[in-house]
Amino acid sequence: MAQTANVIEMIGITKEFGTFRANDDVHLDVKKGEIHALLGENGAGKSTLMNILSGLLEPTSGTIKVNGQEVQISSPDVANKLGIGMVHQHFMLVDKFTVAENIMLGKEKHRFGFIDAKEAEKDVQELSDRYGLKVDPKAEIASITVGMQQRAEILKTLYRGADILIFDEPTGVLTPQEIDELMGIMKALVKEGKSIILITHKLDEIKAVADRCTVIRRGKSIDTVEVATTSQQELADMMVGRSVSFKVDKKPANPQEPVLVIKDLVVKEARGFDAVKKISLEVKAGEVLGIAGVDGNGQSELIQAITGLTKVDSGTITLDGKDITNLKPRHITETGLGHIPEDRQKYGLILPMRLEENISLQTYYQKPYSKNGFLQHDKVKEQAKRLIKEFDVRTQSEESPAAALSGGNQQKAIIAREIDRNPSLLIAAQPTRGLDVGAIEYIHKRLVEQRDNGKGVILMSYELDEVMNVSDRIAVMYDGNIIAIVNANETNEKELGLLMAGVSPEKAHEEVKKETGKESESFVESK
Amino acid sequence: MLKVSRSKLDNLLVPIFSIILGFVFGAILMLFFGYNPITAYEAMIMGVFGSPYFLGEALRQATILTFTGLGFAIAFKAGFFNIGVSGQLLAGWVSAIWVALAFPDLPRLVLVPLSIGAGVLFGAIWAGIAGFLRAYFGTSEVIVTIMLNFTALHTTNYIIRNILAVGNTTERISENASLRVGWLTDLTAGSRLNMGFFIAIVVVILYWIFMTHMTAGFEIRAVGLNPFASTYAGMSAKKNIILSMVISGALAGLGGAIHGMGTFGNLFTQNALPNIGFNGIAVALLGLGNPIGIFFSSILFGVLDVGAGFMPNRAGVPDEMASIVIAAIIFFVGANYLIRLVLNKVSTNKAVQNEGGE
Structure with missing residues (x-):
């Protein structure tokens, strides 16, 4: 039976x-x-x-x-x-x-x-x-x-x-x-x-x-x-319920001038330890730089320092040629930064507020959304309606509280808000965490689109697949350092996994070579 | 859409339900001690609504409560518990009276705004201290405002005894600083209802406009709901902490100024912090932070306060009992979270039953 x-x-x-x-x-x-x-x-x-x-x-x-x-x-x-x-x-x-x-x-x-x-x-x-x-x-x-x-x-x-x-x-x-x-x-x-x-x-x-x-x-x-x-x-x-594509469909990158230049950056975490230890990094216009690493190796602190949410201890950060080290988040945002935060419900949205208010969260104080200190509700609504349509955010209405949306749609709303400002650098931290294949496909497409429009993109993710699929170059972080930067199409999961575990680049490279028996020229730079 | 109207309905139902429950509980208390609740409530309601004088007094009380309620509410919206409304009210009261006594001969059109302005300013400063300490040193605004309450109380008493007056009561302020107007006094058979009532209505409207239509109000709401996302979006937490506390204190100080220039026309030493400040907390909570809700809950509190005075004489309910009954009503009003919980439970149970039957 x-x-x-x-x-x-x-x-x-x-x-x-x-x-x-x-x-x-x-x-x-x-x-x-x-x-x-x-x-x-x-x-x-x-x-x-x-x-x-x-x-x-x-x-x-x-x-x-x-x-x-x-x-x-x-x-x-x-x-x-x-x-x-x-x-x-x-x-x-x-x-x-x-x-x-x-x-x-x-x-x-x-x-x-x-x-x-x-x-x-x-x-x-x-x-x-x-x-x-x-x-x-x-x-x-x-x-x-x-x-x-x-x-x-x-x-x-x-x-x-x-x-x-x-x-x-x-x-x-x-x-x-x-x-x-x-x-x-x-x-x-x-x-x-x-x-x-x-x-x-x-x-x-x-x-x-x-x-x-x-x-x-x-x-x-x-x-x-x-x-x-x-x-x-x-x-x-x-x-x-429809045919999905896994591979991110993208043309080869066309990297240009650097949009973000980080020099000798040191960031301390709350307890006073160095979370980011003298990192130098460049992100070029027209490329997606992936940041791989196990949770807690300084990636979050690095991003918070770039976005102005954490104080920089020493070193400099330059965005679009302007020094943004330790500027206020709004100043950095206005210089040309879009940020899809790692914890979307804590940082990205004000859940009890209306979707339209959330969509205007970075622009509410600017014309035309605000005039002489008064909010222009009709303009805010107009913008929300346009972005909801353009980014296919599924919601009952733009007046629904952000909390009523599913995770994927909340994320789409954030992405809509950040991309619509057309920032020269877009930082996406864990942008697809907890989302399903359909939403992931969409978000990846949007990130690559930014790149193709000649903008710089940083993708920080703990998912190797994602980093490898979307990025052009991958920086691996371990213990507050970038231990290697590899080209995405010349590396594999095994090598990245070893690097993430702190194995030195030479050794990781050796290991992989031994296993696959073929030579791969993956190291662009190593530290 | 169904959901929206449902929660709006709840926002109206819950306070009303709280009030009814409070009255029922008060009635049970009175029955238990052998008093007739119906005569007691009748005495209370008829006492207020049966006489223009007492209705005027109830509205006069409601005026001040509107200010303390709004003051508490705006800090609460930004995520702070300003328990120092009472001290800020006192700061406003003493500074308004001081200015009024110092320049008694200025024309009314100058002296009234000047005195009110002084009250607003010092109320704002008093709360601003707590806001500043919170923003820059992370000190708890609850503790700081409690301590500032006592500082305000004793400083005021000191100022009265040593600067403004010889004994425990100051002179009356001049006609030119008074908020009383003849037609209101006549209309309410000589009550102390004054222009402050209309100022309260204007402030309620301004408060609403500020919170819903101005970027500064939007920021205060945003910071209160999610300080992390607000910082991410470039709002300054420090600025909004201080701003919300300053406005909170300014409203309480305005209430104090109107209390001095309208209700009493003078200032006298206090044994304890004025209750009207603390009741503002209950008013704000009952009004669910909505300015119009706060206005109406102030009126309810005003009626209760004045009406309680009729219970001893007309219904034989002793003073103490009357206070307990009023306190019980306020308690249930404050416990509206509990009532919300019960209402939710009831409605989901119903929904489950309905669906089960299909």
Whole structure:
């Protein structure tokens, strides 16, 4: 009987929020011991579906069966008892606690009211040995790598007795090496008899680990397919509902005079350490310079220093021939900078404000949007309407609060605002984080368009694919330094991965050469 | 569109619901202690609305509350909790009276604006100190404004005793500095309602224009909602912190000046900070930061304040009880967040039930 092999069956799940159907007759069945991918665009309804399964939301209609039994998952507690555990995208860990303390949180072992830390550490060690999840139970969360934090998060769900693990976009914050490790862990888990639901919009991950894949589009389950016999292109087309192109379609770059010149830049971070250590860098008009590196190697500080959000300790930054070192953000913006910030909801938008107000955020004080200190609401509205149309921002109206838009559309609004000013340098930090293939394709196209219009573009991203696809040159940052600048079409993922891990350029080059057996002339400059 | 009208409806429903709940709770309290709530409320409402004098007094009270409410609201919009409205009001009061007493013979057209201007200026300075310290040294505006409250209180008392007066009360200001006008006084059977009421209406309109139609107001709103994105967009956090606090204090100081030049016509030593400043916080919260909402909630507070005075004589409810009932109403009004939560819960439950039935 094939039926009994299903650990999870979600039948005809519908969830309505007011008049909006987030899930519309969705079907999902997960077999025991499989990795089942849940693929869909942002706002397609994946999270809603998983929130229903983990007891955070109740479906409007539909049935859920766990191990063949019909169940009502009315709270996360119930889900827990049914053996359903969620590995959250944003880790739910207490920074100041140790790994073991975090794992037992809420299920503390205690003796006469005193926490038995030894016992907990032993339990955690046992679990981590059994599933091959290398963690140090005594290490403080704040002091370990993101990959290890994630393993702690996985252990937490296992400690609570989960048999069905939901991974919510688990690779967003990991380095390529860590991603490989995670894939290994997931495979080991299913071998131990666990079942996994993997929420993602990354196709290569699905191809790498998943057995089957259910595609969700606009709240409806489109199909469930065998991953082995389905190509990435087919998956993408199914997800978006039209044919998508992966390769960024671009002509060779035509680099001109430098628009941005950075000399010996030192930036300190909040605690007083040097986050950027004497960096020199040039971005030319008509090129996309990628900045690759693992999160926390000084990229964010570098960008904040260029944009005026952080103080420069020493060194100079010149934009369009003008010294902008330590100028106010508005002054820098007016000199010719567009900035798509890394944290779009914190820096890029004022979420409770109307979309039109957000679109005018950089220009509201200028004519014609403002006259003698009075806002010209009609002009602001006109501009918003034009950009919404031009950049295909999907919203109910320009008067909707920015918070009501999906992540992709929020990002499009920011990009519209920044590109419309036609800046000589556009800085895009993590511009496609958390977005789906369709939106990514669009944003990449726009970045390349800026380049083709003879503007300079900086693309900072933790996604290697993205950096390699869009950039012309790639600067790799490690520990506050640019350790190498390589040409995008002469490097590969392996080499970049090694550089990002701090391997010296010569060595990385050597490694890659050994492996591929062919010579690549990738080094333009190295430091 | 449905969503928009729904939240607008909520903005009206929630305060009204809060008020009703406050009255019900007050009634239960009175019943518990053996008083008749219906006669008590009747005494309160009839007391105010049955006599032009007391209606005038209620509106006079509402005038000052409008200023303190707007003052609190603008700082709150920018993300600051200006608990020093009371001290700023006092600063405005003393400086307006001082100027009025110093130049009693100036023509009215000069002396009134001059005295009011002094009140506005010193209210603004008093709050501006907290804004400046916050912007440049990161000190908590809550602590600084609380301390400035006491400084204002004792400085004012010192100034009265040692400079402006011989005893605890200053002389009355001259006719030329008074905001009272004969026709208003006559219309309200001799109440202290004065031109300040119309100034309040004008300020409510100006406040609205400033916040919705001017770039400076837009910046204050933006900084209050998201200081990070505002900095990113080139707005100066420092400038907006100070500006919002200065305007906040200017409004409170204006309230103080009008209190001095309209309500009392003089200044006297205070035992504690004027309550009317703190009630401005409740007024602003009930009005949800909207200037027109603040105006109407001021009127409600004015009516409650004046009306409470009728409960002892006409309904036999002792003074203390009347104060508790008013406090209960204010409490529920302040707790409108709670009511919002309950309303939300009720409406989603309903929605779920409706959908389940389909």
